[in-house]
Amino acid sequence: MYIDPKPRLRGNPYLFMGRRPFREARLRSYIVAQHRAGRPLSEILADPYVKRCGSENLCWRVLVDAKTLAALERNVLDAAGGAAPAQANA
Numbered sequence: 001m002y003i004d005p006k007p008r009l010r011g012n013p014y015l016f017m018g019r020r021p022f023r024e025a026r027l028r029s030y031i032v033a034q035h036r037a038g039r040p041l042s043e044i045l046a047d048p049y050v051k052r053c054g055s056e057n058l059c060w061r062v063l064v065d066a067k068t069l070a071a072l073e074r075n076v077l078d079a080a081g082g083a084a085p086a087q088a089n090a
Helices: 022-036 041-045 048-053 056-063 066-083
Strands: none
Touching: 022 041, 022 048, 022 056, 022 066, 048 056, 056 066
């Protein structure tokens, strides 16, 4: 029986740190960018790019993530702040 003196790592040696959600991050950035550009969320979710990115479960998981919701909220507040009329202090 032969035992390799230098065992080689198989797979990801950093697996203990958790998975790296590249697909989720890419999908989140697309959704936020399109929302910032003025597209409604329903139209973004029906987009072929979003459907190609993953399952419906993945899309909803990204959508209800705190980072995504915070970014969408910032977009709405920025848009509302820019469109609000100036208030005069009387």
